Structure formats: C-alpha cells, structure tokens
Amino acid sequence: MTTTLANTELDLAKLDRRQVNRALQEAAKGDFTVTNPGGTHALACGLMHPVSVTIKGHCGYYAAGMNKEASVTIEGNAGTGVAENMMSGVVRVTGDASQSAGATGHGGLLVIEGNTSARCGISMKGIDIVVGGNIGHMCAFMAQAGCLVVCGDAGADLGDSIYEARIYVRGRVASLGADCIEKEMRDEHRAELADLLEQAGMDADPSAFKRYGSARELYNFNIDNLDAY
C-alpha cells in the first residue's frame, strides 16, 4: 500500500483481492487508486462509506457490487453485474460493461460511458442508470423503480414486464417487451432526464429522447391477457 497525502494506491500485483477490498471497505473516507485489476472479480464490492476509488483497468464480474455511498470509477471495461444491487453513491465505467449492469440496484447512479449488453437494469429497484452507447436485449426486465437512460440504441424486448421504472432512449428500440409502451414526454420527464444526463456528464439533448414505461395491464392476472402469458 502506497499512501500519499491525497491518495492511497492499492496494487493488485502485490496485494490480494481480500486485502484490497478490506482496505476499501474499512476506510471511512479518502481517495484510493487500484492498479493492476487484471479482470479481478468482485472488486471494490460492498463498500459502505463515502470513499472515492479509481480502478485503473478492466474488472471482472460484480465490480462495485452492492455499493453504498462510495464513488467508484472503473477506467476500463466491466464484466457481468457491475454495481449489482447498488444502494447509493456513484459507479462509473469509462469503457463497456457486460450483462446485467446495475441489476436489482436500489439507488445511486451508474454511468456506463460505452455500451452494455443484455439485461442491463434487470429488476432495478430505484437505481438510475445512464448509458452513453447502446444496450443489449431484455434490458429493464421486471424493472421496478428508477430510470434507465440510453443515449444509443436498445436491443430487443426492452422493459419486458416492467413495473414503475422509467426508460429514456435516444436511438432505435429493436422491440418492446410485454406490457412496455412508449409514453408521453412531459416537462417533468424532460427535467428528470436533463438532470440525469448532467449528473452523468453526457452531452445529449433531452428532447431527442423517447420515454417508455409500463402499460400496467399485466399488473393483475386477467384471463383476457392470455396471449401475453
């Protein structure tokens, strides 16, 4: 561990994952740089204090999983389930992210500057996710709350079985999933979107986006909806 006044370096070439994660989890505050991540899984997960962490390179699965309060930047790509079940704080991926980014997140902001794959925002429960590029299929599946903002295109079956989450897409949507429909963009939505784009540092015009959400027709079982089941 190299500590300067401003920053602590944690080098995965010298420390093992447990040592790095423990240092990050136990710190009450401070700035950290993690070097040589080399695709390590479960890195910087379970953080619970307002620390600031920069990971220099690519991460494996579940990077910054269950994050609370911390601000984590991955300067590279992230594997499956980045910021899964995040509670609060900010997680930023400067490259691309794999499947299930931000899955089941309860709060906080996840920013993916590049593209992300299938199931981004699956079962999201209050997290906000902003993606600079495109997203894969089945994103926001059963999404319950929070916003998914996509500056590029969305893959097939977007928002399948969505509950109360809101989706904003600037590009093309390959197809919408069951019970997901395009909805009117009102002023409150444009304001919400502008705020999220600004927080994420994305230069995009809110009026170029369309909004999608639940038609709420599958909320209670109804035999007339048989074709949708």
Place this chain on the structure above:
Amino acid sequence: MADYSDAPRTLPKKPWTFDDHTLSEIRRAAATGIYDIRGGGSKRRLPHFDDLVLLGASISRYALEGYREKCGTDVILGDRFASKPLHLKIPITIAGMSFGSLSANAKEALGRGASAMGTSTTTGDGGMTPEERGQSRHLVYQYLPSRYGMNPDDLRKADAIEIVVGQGAKPGGGGMLLGQKITDRVAGMRTLPVGVDQRSACRHPDWTGPDDMEIKIQELREITNWEKPIYVKVGAARPYYDTALSVKAGADVVVVDGMQGGTAATQDVFIEHVGIPTLAAVREAVRALTDLDMHRKVQLVVSGGIRNGADVAKALAMGADAVAIGTAALVALGDNDPALEAEYQKLGTTAGAYDDWHEGRDPAGISTQDPELAKRLDPVKAGHRLANYLAVMTLELQTLARANGKSHVRNLEPEDLAALTVEAAAMAGVPLAGTSWIPGQ
C-alpha cells in the same frame, strides 16, 4: 321378454382416473379459465420416510439407555470456508418463508420458537424484518432471484446466507404473491405498487450457470468478510448434479428440498408434477457428496415433508446433517387448527385441507397480511408451541438414535435402515426389509 327390473344391479362405480377431485377441477377450470393456485406441498401419496424403518439394536448392536446415557444433537453448519459457522443445538431448522406470505407476527413466532431451542430460522422472498431479526438467535438470510429488500446491511446482520436456486414445490418456478397480500408494508419492502400480483423471477438476474454462481459466492464472501456460511438451496430436480455443482461453486452447505416441500403459492400442476420426492433426493445428494469426498465437509440440509423425529432420524441416517421444516412449523403455530373449523367452512374448505394461503384470509392469522387476522396470532404463545414441538421432535430423534446405539444423532447411518416397499428400497438405496436386496445394485 324376460323382466329384469327386479334383478340385482352392480353398484355405481366412479372411475379411478376421473375421481371426484379431478372432476371438480375440470369444472372449476371450465368456469374460470384460470389454473388453480394454492399453498402447501404435494398432496398425493409419495414414497417417503414412512416407507423406511430403523432397525434398532440387537445382539450385534448395543443400545444406549434412554434418559440416562447422553445422546448429542448439536450440529455445525458451514465450517468449510466460513470463519463463523453456525453451531446449532438441534439438527432441525426452520425453512425460509417470506414475510409477505406470512404475517410479521408469524415470522416473529418462528424466530422465538427456533431461538428457544437453539436452532436457526430463515428469512424468505421479501427481505428481513426487524421483528424476525430481533427474535432470531441464528438467522439465515435468503438471497433470491427477486432480490426484494436485498441490501448489504441486512446481509451483514445475518448469521448465514442461503442462495436460493429453487424450491422443491416448484423447481424452475419463481415466487408468486397475489395482489391481496401486497399491502403498504409488503409493497414498500419489495419496491412494488400496492395491490399488484407479484411474480418473483425464477432465474437469478446476474448469473446464468454454475461457473457464474461460483463468482457470486466469492462476491458475497468478500462483502461479508468470509465470515458467514453460504448455503445453496435447490429444489429436488437433479440433486446429484445440483449438489455436485454447488460444492464446486464453493457452497458451505447444500439444502435440498423435495417435492413434498411447501410453498406459499404456486400452480397446483407445478406442485404435483415437477420435481422428485424428498426420499429420492436425499440419497442422490449424499451420493454426490460422497463421490466428491465432501460428505460431512459440506453439510447437507434436507427438507420437504419432515413431520416428526422419525423423519429426522431417517434423513440423518441416510446421510443428511440437518433438516428444515416449513409446513410442520406453521401447523405448530396454529395453521389448519380444527378449532377454527367453522371459519374454514366459510372459506369453502375444512381444517387440514386449507391451502388458499395466497388469498390472505387465513383464520389462524398466519398466512395473511390483514391486520385484524394477523392480530389473532400471539407471537409469544405461538413461539412456545413451536419450541415445544421442536423439543418433542428432538426427544423422538434421540430415542431412535439411542435405540440404534448412537451417542450422537449424527452417528445414525444407512446400515440402521430397511425399506418397507420396493420403491423406497430403490430410491433410498437401502435393503428391502427382510432381504439384502437393494433394487438396482
């Protein structure tokens, strides 16, 4: 023409294939267009622990004196990788049942009863309630596909973590909690609109196979400092492979739930036609552990239709380390009590058959979110009843273990068993009574 009008007639005969119950279901389906949803486990006669007997002591086996010689019952769960394994006084645990399907009072009562006997209780789909955490000395936190109410603080408050891949009542199916039970509190804990029919996912959202699950287990350990035992719970579908893959993924404990296992609400067709009986599942799970040289190193918890100390003794003799009970615990709290017969009649059912737990109208105040009904269950008294019942099961278990010459219940072994039916002999892999024949061997 001969007159046969006075001739004797054969009695009217109802078909076995189309019995009254089947006919009533066809009529119900025709009238409503909806499949039948219910709680509980498989209701049909299946090969079960009743089809096994314990042999007892004889000239070649030395019995222990009842009430005098000690027969230990404790069990350690999770010492493969966890630095803080659970040390339970008895090998009978309370299975995961969600707050949502059960009232907060019922969850509290389960915690009280389990804690009084030094055993664990388990959360469920819907998260951890303070009532339950407060009253449970050993609390296992379920990690389910829905991740309702899932948060790292509760994860750290738990004494163990159970990754739920499946349930015996519905291997391959997700949870279901219908609108009537999604009250403000339940909805809040699950981040759902009040009154929706909630279908929890059947697959985990952030992994797709055993190799991914291995990484997920690492993440959970990293978040909890490698302290907590990690269980993997599977419904009895392919128990040999599911157990082996759980071991490979790094589980400390494998929970195998057979098709008799209860559920809060599932389609009847699912409950009755998917999965294999508990008896068959135990044997396959033990075989996987033995093949990997992991038997007793990764503990096996068995559930699905456990009712008394004899079931426990037989499960342990087959190689389980502990059992879990769901339905039986609810009955001990007061579920399906004949004293409430008049109210069951009003619901169109009868005590012992009541299984419309998803409707939330439980007169016993257990499987409900209606505040008036829930008030009927006194968590302290109900907790006492559960503790008594667990004590009886434990005494029965010890009685049977001593009769087989065991100073600790964990020493029960397959050699102490014989089967009463060919099916049970084949499934459990023990000889048919009076023979040395194990079908298939």
